[in-house]
Amino acid sequence: MEKTNLTGRIVTPGDADYEQARTNNTLNNPKFPKIIVFCQKKRDVLNALNWVKENNMPFRVRSGRHNYENYSLVDGGLVIDVSEMNTVSVDCKNMTAKIQAGADLGKVYNILWENGTTIPAGTESSVGLVGLTLGGGIGMLSRLYGLTCDNLLEIEIVVSNGHGKAKLIKANKNKNSDLFWVCCGGGGGNFGIVTSLKFKVHPISTVSIFSIIWEWEDFEAAFDAWQNWAINTDIKLTSEIELKSREVNQIIAQGEFVGPVTKLKELLRPLTETGSPIKVMVREVPYIEAVHFFDEPSGNVPAYKKRSGSFLNKTFPKRAILIMKSFLENTPNGKSSIWHQSLGGAVRRIRPDETAYYYRDAIIAQEYLANWSTPDEERKNNQWVEDLRNALLRYTTGDYVNWPDRFIRNWPTAYYGGNLNRLRVVKREYDPFNLFKFPQSIPPFISWF
Template identity: 75%
Template sequence: MLNALKWVRENRIPFRVRSGRHSYENFSLVNGGLIIDVSEMHEITVNRKGMTAKIEAGANLGQVYNELWKDGTTIPGGTESSVGLVGLTLGGGIGMLSRWFGLTCDNLLEVEMVIAEGHSDAKLVKANKNHNSELFWACCGGGGGNFGIVTSLTFKVHPISKVSVFSIIWRWDDFEAAFDAWQKWAPNTSDRLTSEIELKAKEANQIIAQGEFVGPSTKLKALLRPLTDTGSPVKVLIKEVPYIQAVRFFDDPSGNQAAYRKRSGSFLDKPFSSNAILTMKQFLENAPNEKSGIWHQSLGGAAGRIGPTETAFYYRDTIIAQEYLATWDNPAEERRNIRWIEELRRALSRHTTGDYVNWSDRLIRDWPTAYYGENLNRLRAVKKAYDPFNLFEFPQSIPPFTKWI
């Protein structure tokens, strides 16, 4: 990494850093330049006595979960096994343990990173709460690729054995009732329970709520009554499993397959009104195809007990993360699908706030504020301090204070 960064500086070659290949807007690619790919660096070392794990920058979530499980431990992260751990962490990191163990970045102890030095050199630095603390703060939600090339992350890990999972499916007729019941329940139930709900296009005729509870299935069944008593569920699954089976239960292998996609997102700081729910329903009635959808995950709990400025991840006071999804097969369908996402985001914007930096969207006009809220200026100061020449630049990289936005 040191030599690669020195080389691109000496030769003035554009470059990008790549790990998990899940950048929604392809920010890890560049034409006519160098791709610094860290994906072959994936060693994981667990200190069971100290309950920490040092993980190299190329490891994906599947590798991390499986390796940590050998020691009966885990970290809170996302659900798709092919997602790179570094990108997830640097943007915050939400998943099925967020309400119990916090965001992925909340469990980060130290970062090793190659940064630019002087006019042509590079050096390896460590950042934690006591050393390069501002850089460490920025790495906890400030997004990937902004300050340097991460080579490893050290986390605190948590013991885990069995958990309980659930899945509830309703048909389209229960759209309003199912979502309203979920949104009022999910951020306020036991902190041990994190859940999601996906509203699929009317053509798919499916509303699916799923979640993970760190506890027994008997307790989960009781906690789920506000959902199972709503509408007419066509399927209810509740089971207690070894944690690693829960990881596989939520994994979506299609996430690592090449496809035409557009994504965007937002956060909710209060439950949607009936008008906002109706707006979602109207868009899904007129979706480009049955693969379109709106996905939500509950926040709060441990993720909400940290202040908005304590880490770079700003949206601590929100209750739900919301993602807009479009996938299509024919390149000729691109314009319609992208327009649908953009119009959906605009229509819901009066009811939502911000956007999650890991759901990057080039079409958001004021993306720096959308991603980072009131933490933006502090992040720009960190950028100026650690990347004063703006070497790590891409279409939505954090601009240093020397650059006008």
């Protein structure tokens, strides 16, 4: 059999741009790949996968470089990077968009906006759309339009094909439907290498946004008011609240309403009348300005960070709120926080087994964030996150697969809940030799005869 050659833009350790090419958004656990292939077209992806099969070399798949545990890198192996395949084309007649797998959210939002459309997706512009989608995809339009994966119509994906050559196939609700199912919440890098995604898009023009800031003394009242309000308000309104450390002394609620500012001001009364907000901003803006408002440009700067998370199926009692308060009074540094986003609405209209994304009944997604400056601070920050997650376990469930955490012991169930077995069965069908593997990849289902 003829040997495969690697094609695309190839970077190796001796190259001047190797350091930039190998660095991910997260600086913890640095990895040093032997080869990084920046694919320019589908053939490059097929060649790269065939090459690693022939050479028995470990590999990982990468797009946006935002995997919190650096699972998209591998020491001494090959990285198949699709970030340079990033074309976005919009079909306004059929209200669909075809987006290559390397496109980041910033590019996607801008091109869709130029066509008067959008998809519900995340808030950080440097995040890769494909990784976000494969894990589910939550953001400021979730309650109105669902998760990012709920708006996915079709994918093109390169699969291993057992002993044979890798092949490019399409998956949608009618063709390879089980593979399409797993790609709606089953996480990235588990089943194949997605090369493009087709979405239904939504018309958008202006939206109303808000930001309310309280100080520490309103911690309990502000969070309790937000959690009871956010999940019951108009489904055109999706919101978030970030509880900063006592040192920073801020509780910040923000959100986006697809409707007029007069209506949003009315909807916000339960929040604006709670405690003593030090700042209230409510305004109507072109949608793309809202995208910029919620963006975190610093998210693209490589940094030391730890993330983990969970879901809430019911609102927190006072004791759970006080646990969060206690942890934020005792952070390793002032850069730790706890972030929440409201769910429900369109997210909840889909059954937990209809897509691989299991946590349909959750009312809130909760993320634990720690950041630090030097490698020797890593242990205490990791410990703070783990202790916090454990302290809240009796009030929470699971974890969002796009916030991977290597310290979660029962991670398969935490990420996939009751959908785990079906994911493992599909894994056996499309990747029977477990070629796509990393420390928290889905293991194939093994039958004993």
